[in-house]
Amino acid sequence: xxxxxxxxxxGALAGFIASRIMGKGMGLLLSIIVGIVGGAxxxxxxxxxxxxxxxxxxGRLLVGTVGAVVLLFILSLFRRK
Numbered sequence: 503x504x505x506x507x508x509x510x511x512x513g514a515l516a517g518f519i520a521s522r523i524m525g526k527g528m529g530l531l532l533s534i535i536v537g538i539v540g541g542a543x544x545x546x547x548x549x550x551x552x553x554x555x556x557x558x559x560x561g562r563l564l565v566g567t568v569g570a571v572v573l574l575f576i577l578s579l580f581r582r583k
Contacts, residue, residue, distance in 0.1 A: 512559065513537030516566030523567075524574045536570050544569025 514530065517537030521528045528536065544565035548555055555561040 508559075509538065509541070510534055512562050512566055513541055516540055516563055516570045519563075519567045520570030520574055523571055524578070526574060536573060537566050540568075540570025540573045541566035542569065543573055547572065 514534045514537055517528065517533030517535070517540065520536060520540060521533060541562070544567075547569060548565055555565050
């Protein structure tokens with residue numbers, strides 16, 4: 503149970519940080535979704551390059567933020583201007 507709550511909190515923080523880095527304004531729910539999906543994407547990307555980040559809060563936040571930034575960048579490529 504606590505793992506799910508911690509993942510949601512880290513996802514929200516990662517999504518919020520990524521939205522600030524990319525200059526996008528998002529609400530709390532979208533930040534959580536982007537952060538959680540970004541965490542999965544970040545874990546996959548880090549695995550591709552053979553990196554194993556620290557499984558601490560800060561390590562998970564770093565992976566989630568990197569993944570969320572990549573996700574927002576990819577989504578911005580498909581958005582109409």
